[in-house]
Amino acid sequence: MAIRAATREAIDAAGLALREGALVAFPTETVYGLGADATNGRAVAAIFAAKGRPRFNPLIVHASDAEAAARHGRLGKAGRRLAEAFWPGALTLVVAREPNCPVADLTTAGLQTIALRVPAHPVAQALLRAAGRPVAAPSANRSGHVSSTSAAHVDADLGSSVAVVLDGGSTPIGLESTVVDVSGSEPIVLRLGGVPREAIGRALGQPVAVAKGEPGKPTSPGMLARHYAPAARLRLEVRDVHDGEALLAFGRIVPEHSGVTFNLSASGDLAEAAANLFAALRTLDRPGAATIAVMPIPHEGLGEAINDRLRRAAKLP
Numbered sequence: 001m002a003i004r005a006a007t008r009e010a011i012d013a014a015g016l017a018l019r020e021g022a023l024v025a026f027p028t029e030t031v032y033g034l035g036a037d038a039t040n041g042r043a044v045a046a047i048f049a050a051k052g053r054p055r056f057n058p059l060i061v062h063a064s065d066a067e068a069a070a071r072h073g074r075l076g077k078a079g080r081r082l083a084e085a086f087w088p089g090a091l092t093l094v095v096a097r098e099p100n101c102p103v104a105d106l107t108t109a110g111l112q113t114i115a116l117r118v119p120a121h122p123v124a125q126a127l128l129r130a131a132g133r134p135v136a137a138p139s140a141n142r143s144g145h146v147s148s149t150s151a152a153h154v155d156a157d158l159g160s161s162v163a164v165v166l167d168g169g170s171t172p173i174g175l176e177s178t179v180v181d182v183s184g185s186e187p188i189v190l191r192l193g194g195v196p197r198e199a200i201g202r203a204l205g206q207p208v209a210v211a212k213g214e215p216g217k218p219t220s221p222g223m224l225a226r227h228y229a230p231a232a233r234l235r236l237e238v239r240d241v242h243d244g245e246a247l248l249a250f251g252r253i254v255p256e257h258s259g260v261t262f263n264l265s266a267s268g269d270l271a272e273a274a275a276n277l278f279a280a281l282r283t284l285d286r287p288g289a290a291t292i293a294v295m296p297i298p299h300e301g302l303g304e305a306i307n308d309r310l311r312r313a314a315k316l317p
């Protein structure tokens, strides 16, 4: 696989590769995506093969703007409100599919709903315009691994099945998008992510609940417990570290520890912590430390999504 700096020329070539059915990994403001032409079932099948996904989860369809997104699904009143407030950005809306939507059935795993996102990252925007069609893109990592936040992570995780990785540096948010299902009578958060739940509630004018993850349930497979698991065990909310453990720290005051440490944010900034989270798990999850001790993270703003990922990585319900 080739890593290429995301120049105009590389982006145009990648857009052409997408139209020809190849896979292209690209940066978004959340994490790197593994993209394919969403209307090409064979290309989308190649995504599942490259990721080694055990089953066909529905994928997010990326569009360059809200108008293009609305051609594929019916946003409805709540969806339009959220789109206005957060697109382009780290929000994915699950809506009813338009009957004549050209997106392949495999992309939506045969569901009558479709997950739509308009990313803000300039490289993602330029690629979507160069491709001139909707792009299906899950996070660019092997199934069960943490999401990739740099081109090097994509390269380490995915094989030669990817035509090119557009290198746009580290992804600024570092957590996946918040997935909100607006296809039912009440909006509900299917996956916590880059847009805090409180912000969603403010835009809707009412608080929004988080779906209880029933593992394997097709409407919210993003809640699959193992999704974010590193190989090491995780011990959460620790105040003191044991010998031989790696330490995932947060904040200015860190417990005494002789082993390897990664501080998500020494200043206690949750946005910085989110941006560092997956790289930190990758760094600490290597042979040597069987357990990663994790300091408490405040459960507010982006902290809610960070704690959600950590609980999944710890294989807690």
Ligand code: TXA
Residues within 6 Å of the ligand: 028, 030, 031, 032, 033, 034, 057, 058, 059, 060, 092, 094, 108, 111, 113, 114, 115, 117, 137, 138, 139, 140, 175, 176, 177, 178, 179, 190, 191, 218, 219, 220, 221, 222, 223
């Ligand atoms: O930030 C992100 O969202 C990244 C970037 C690349 O856009 N993408 C990403 O995709 O995280 P993926 O495939 O790893 O996660 C997509 C999530 C999954 O939890 C999936 O189950 C959910 O969206 N999803 C997709 N379509 C759905 C649908 N029709 N109904 C319910 N959930 C859906």
Ligand code: MG
Residues within 6 Å of the ligand: 138, 139, 147
């Ligand atoms: Mg993923």
